[in-house]
Amino acid sequence: MYSEIKQKVFEANLKLPEYGLVTFTWGNVSEIDREKNIIAIKPSGVEYKQLKVDDIVVLDLDGNIVEGKLNPSSDTKTHLELYKAFSDIGGIVHTHSRHATIWAQAGLDIPALGTTHADYFYGNIPCTRPLTPAEIEQDYEKNTGLVIVEEFARRGVDPQAVPSAVISGHAPFCWGKDASDAVHNAVVLEEVAFMALGTRSLNSGIVIQKELSDKHYYRKHGSDAYYGQK
Amino acid sequence: MYSEIKQKVFEANLKLPEYGLVTFTWGNVSEIDREKNIIAIKPSGVEYKQLKVDDIVVLDLDGNIVEGKLNPSSDTKTHLELYKAFSDIGGIVHTHSRHATIWAQAGLDIPALGTTHADYFYGNIPCTRPLTPAEIEQDYEKNTGLVIVEEFARRGVDPQAVPSAVISGHAPFCWGKDASDAVHNAVVLEEVAFMALGTRSLNSGIVIQKELSDKHYYRKHGSDAYYGQK
Amino acid sequence: MYSEIKQKVFEANLKLPEYGLVTFTWGNVSEIDREKNIIAIKPSGVEYKQLKVDDIVVLDLDGNIVEGKLNPSSDTKTHLELYKAFSDIGGIVHTHSRHATIWAQAGLDIPALGTTHADYFYGNIPCTRPLTPAEIEQDYEKNTGLVIVEEFARRGVDPQAVPSAVISGHAPFCWGKDASDAVHNAVVLEEVAFMALGTRSLNSGIVIQKELSDKHYYRKHGSDAYYGQK
Amino acid sequence: MYSEIKQKVFEANLKLPEYGLVTFTWGNVSEIDREKNIIAIKPSGVEYKQLKVDDIVVLDLDGNIVEGKLNPSSDTKTHLELYKAFSDIGGIVHTHSRHATIWAQAGLDIPALGTTHADYFYGNIPCTRPLTPAEIEQDYEKNTGLVIVEEFARRGVDPQAVPSAVISGHAPFCWGKDASDAVHNAVVLEEVAFMALGTRSLNSGIVIQKELSDKHYYRKHGSDAYYGQK
Numbered sequence: 013m014y015s016e017i018k019q020k021v022f023e024a025n026l027k028l029p030e031y032g033l034v035t036f037t038w039g040n041v042s043e044i045d046r047e048k049n050i051i052a053i054k055p056s057g058v059e060y061k062q063l064k065v066d067d068i069v070v071l072d073l074d075g076n077i078v079e080g081k082l083n084p085s086s087d088t089k090t091h092l093e094l095y096k097a098f099s100d101i102g103g104i105v106h107t108h109s110r111h112a113t114i115w116a117q118a119g120l121d122i123p124a125l126g127t128t129h130a131d132y133f134y135g136n137i138p139c140t141r142p143l144t145p146a147e148i149e150q151d152y153e154k155n156t157g158l159v160i161v162e163e164f165a166r167r168g169v170d171p172q173a174v175p176s177a178v179i180s181g182h183a184p185f186c187w188g189k190d191a192s193d194a195v196h197n198a199v200v201l202e203e204v205a206f207m208a209l210g211t212r213s214l215n216s217g218i219v220i221q222k223e224l225s226d227k228h229y230y231r232k233h234g235s236d237a238y239y240g241q242k
Numbered sequence: 243m244y245s246e247i248k249q250k251v252f253e254a255n256l257k258l259p260e261y262g263l264v265t266f267t268w269g270n271v272s273e274i275d276r277e278k279n280i281i282a283i284k285p286s287g288v289e290y291k292q293l294k295v296d297d298i299v300v301l302d303l304d305g306n307i308v309e310g311k312l313n314p315s316s317d318t319k320t321h322l323e324l325y326k327a328f329s330d331i332g333g334i335v336h337t338h339s340r341h342a343t344i345w346a347q348a349g350l351d352i353p354a355l356g357t358t359h360a361d362y363f364y365g366n367i368p369c370t371r372p373l374t375p376a377e378i379e380q381d382y383e384k385n386t387g388l389v390i391v392e393e394f395a396r397r398g399v400d401p402q403a404v405p406s407a408v409i410s411g412h413a414p415f416c417w418g419k420d421a422s423d424a425v426h427n428a429v430v431l432e433e434v435a436f437m438a439l440g441t442r443s444l445n446s447g448i449v450i451q452k453e454l455s456d457k458h459y460y461r462k463h464g465s466d467a468y469y470g471q472k
Numbered sequence: 473m474y475s476e477i478k479q480k481v482f483e484a485n486l487k488l489p490e491y492g493l494v495t496f497t498w499g500n501v502s503e504i505d506r507e508k509n510i511i512a513i514k515p516s517g518v519e520y521k522q523l524k525v526d527d528i529v530v531l532d533l534d535g536n537i538v539e540g541k542l543n544p545s546s547d548t549k550t551h552l553e554l555y556k557a558f559s560d561i562g563g564i565v566h567t568h569s570r571h572a573t574i575w576a577q578a579g580l581d582i583p584a585l586g587t588t589h590a591d592y593f594y595g596n597i598p599c600t601r602p603l604t605p606a607e608i609e610q611d612y613e614k615n616t617g618l619v620i621v622e623e624f625a626r627r628g629v630d631p632q633a634v635p636s637a638v639i640s641g642h643a644p645f646c647w648g649k650d651a652s653d654a655v656h657n658a659v660v661l662e663e664v665a666f667m668a669l670g671t672r673s674l675n676s677g678i679v680i681q682k683e684l685s686d687k688h689y690y691r692k693h694g695s696d697a698y699y700g701q702k
Numbered sequence: 703m704y705s706e707i708k709q710k711v712f713e714a715n716l717k718l719p720e721y722g723l724v725t726f727t728w729g730n731v732s733e734i735d736r737e738k739n740i741i742a743i744k745p746s747g748v749e750y751k752q753l754k755v756d757d758i759v760v761l762d763l764d765g766n767i768v769e770g771k772l773n774p775s776s777d778t779k780t781h782l783e784l785y786k787a788f789s790d791i792g793g794i795v796h797t798h799s800r801h802a803t804i805w806a807q808a809g810l811d812i813p814a815l816g817t818t819h820a821d822y823f824y825g826n827i828p829c830t831r832p833l834t835p836a837e838i839e840q841d842y843e844k845n846t847g848l849v850i851v852e853e854f855a856r857r858g859v860d861p862q863a864v865p866s867a868v869i870s871g872h873a874p875f876c877w878g879k880d881a882s883d884a885v886h887n888a889v890v891l892e893e894v895a896f897m898a899l900g901t902r903s904l905n906s907g908i909v910i911q912k913e914l915s916d917k918h919y920y921r922k923h924g925s926d927a928y929y930g931q932k
Contacts, residue, residue, distance in 0.1 A: 057700025127549035210344035240287025470747025517930025572902035
C-alpha cells in the first residue's frame, strides 16, 4: 500500500552517503503523504549499506507505526512537528554534515554571503535558541522540532523561502517539496556553510547586498523566475 | 553547421564536474566563433549527467538563438559582454568553485602570493565593485559582464594576462583562448584561491616579489618563454 | 590457534586506510583475548596493501611473542598498558589521523562542542600532559600508555565513557569493545576533531550545554538508551 | 643504456598524481646515477597521463642532454645544484602540493610540531630567503638550488636529516635516497604541512619538545632505530 513513498524515501536516504553528507548512520530522510496522513522515514541506527526498501517505517502523524518492523529514526518526532507546522513542505532531511554542523556548534546563523546562498535561501539560515534543560529532559526530539518552528515564527521567516535551520549545539535540518528536494537542499546547505566559513576567515563583517540577494532568489523562484527550462 | 563548436563546448562543460568545480548545475562554459559571429553555450539548469551535445545552444552576439531548442544559460549576457569587450578571448567559464567563490563573497581580490599564481596570472585577480541597485534591477547579467570590463579598464589590466575575475558577492568568471583553455584556467584559479586562503591565515601581509612574479609569468608566456616543449 | 583474533585484527587494520585515517604505515589496531591473556596486533612498518593475516603478531601481556614471525608494532607497549589499566576495553587503535593529530599537536583537549561528540564521548577528549625527558628517554612507549591512564585517573574520567585520548605532541589513541569498535570510534574522533577545529575558528568560547550532552550520550548508552534497534 | 633509471624515474613521476600532489604538469621527479654521472628527469610541460618511459630525459651534470628528444623540466638546474651540493641524496621531487606551498607562500619554515614531523624531519623544514632581483633575473633555476644549499649551510642543517625545503614565494623541493624515496618524503611533507597549518590556527606558539622529537627521529633513523622490520 505504501510501496511508492517507501521507494522514494529509500532512494533519498541513499543519496546522503553518495553526496558525502553522512558518516555511519548519522542522518535520515522522510517524506509525507498529506492525503493519507502518513510519513515514511528511515529506521533508527541502520547502516546505509544494509538499508532495504522494506526497512522504511510508515507512521501516522501521532507517531504510531502503520507499516514496518523496525523502530523509526529517533528523530521522528522532530520531523512530525515540522510537517505539522510547515504545511507546504513534503520532505525532511537531518544530517550531521560537517560544515553546517560547525555553524550549529558555534551557535550561529549561517549568514547570507553570496549568490549561491541567495539562489536557494532568502536570508540567513537561522540557528535556533538553546533548548531549556526542561525541554531537553522531556520530549527532547519533539521540542527540537518546536524550537525550529518557534524561531521561524519569531523572525517571521517563511520556511519555504529558507528551507533549513541549524539546531544550536547539534546539526542541521533541511526540508523541501519532497524527500528528493530536501536532499538537494541539504547538499546546497553544506556547500554554503563551507563557503561562509572560509569567507568569515577573510572578512568578518561582510554580508551580501540585499538587492543582489533578491535578484538571485527571484531569478530562480516565483512567477518571474527565468533560470532553467520551462 | 555548428557541430564542431557544439562538441567542443559540450566536452569543456563536462570537464567542470570532472575537476570538482561544480555542484548540480552551477556552472557553464561557452566558446565563440569570431568568423561566424556566434557563441555556443550550455543550456540553463540542465544537469551535467543528462547533458547531450545537441543541448548546446548557439546564439548570435545579440543573444538570439541560432540553433538549439533549450534556453541558454541564464548567464549568457555576461558571456556576450566579455566576448565583445575582450576581443582576444575565445572561451569563457563560470563556476561557483568553492575557494574562488570565498574570495568573491569576501569582496576581495585574490592576491598574487606565489609562483603558481604568477605562472598563469600577471598580478592580482580583480574583485569587481558591487553593482548598484539599478544595475542589479535592470539587465543584471549584462551589467555583471560590464562591471568586469570596467574593472579591467580602470586598473589597466590586460584580460589576456589575468584571465579571471571574481564578482563581488557572487563567484568567478574565467576565460581563455578557447573553451578548453578557459576550463584549464578555472582549475588553476580554484587552486590559487585555495592556497591564498591558507597563506592569509598564516601571514596577513605578504605578497609575491614583483621580480619573482615577472620571472614565472614570462617563463611561460611571450616570446622568451622556455617552459614546456616547442 | 589464534586464527580468529588474527582475522579480526587483520580486517580492522584494513579499515584504517579505507576510512582515510592513515598514510603509509602510520597506524595500528590490536585486540585482546582476556581469557587467553594474549593480544593480536599489526606488525611494525608493514604497508597495508601488503599486510596478510599471518603477519598479525600474537603476544602475551608481558610483550613476548606467542605467534608470528614479524616484529609487533613499535607502539605495542602503549597498547599493553591500556589493556592492563582499562579492564573493560577489548580493542585499541592508534593513528595519526589529520584533525585529531592537530589537537594533539596543539596540546589541547578536543572540546565537547556538539551532539555528534556527545553521542560517543561523555565530555572533552583529554590531551595528556607532556612526558618528562626521563619518561621519553626510558620506556617511551610504555610511558605513553601510562600517561593516558594517569590523565583519566586524575580527571576521574571513565575510559568507557570517553574512548579516546590525544597524546600531547603526538596523535590519538582510541579504544572500544573490540578492534572493530575501536576503529569505529577512531572514525568518529576524526570527525569531531574536524568539526571542533572549524567551530573554534567561528566561536572561541562556546561549549555544549551539559544537559544536551547528557541527553545525547544517554540516548545511545546505558539502560535507558533508545537509539537504534533492540 | 639508461633504461633502468628512466623506468624508475617514470614510475616515481606517476606517483605524484596518484598521491594528489600535482595539478596538471606542476611537478617533476629526478634520480641521479652517481657512477655514470647522469640524472634522469621528467620532460617539461608533458601531461602525466601522456608521459611515456622514453620521454624521460637523461642529462650529464652540466645539463647537456645525453639521451631523449624532449626538453627536460625547466627546473632541471635546481635539481643539478642540489645533487652537486648534497652528495648523499639520490632523488629529488618538486611539486606545488597545496599545503607545503601555503607555507612557502607565507615565507615561513614548516615548524616541527609533532611526532609525525619528527619521524621524518629532524627540526623545522627551512624556508629559504627571498632571491635577490639579480638572482631571479640571471640563472633563476640554478639560484633556486643554490639558495636551498646556502640555507642549509647557514643553519648547519644536514640535508639527510631534513630532506625538504620550501622556497620563499614558490613551493617545496624534497629529496631522498632515490626517486621513490623522495616521493615518499613529498607525501609526508604535504601531510605535516597540512597539520601544522591547523595546529597554528589553534595554538600560535607551541613547538614539539626537543626530547620527543629526538626520540621519534631516532626511533626510525640511525643505528638504534627499532621501528619496522630488520
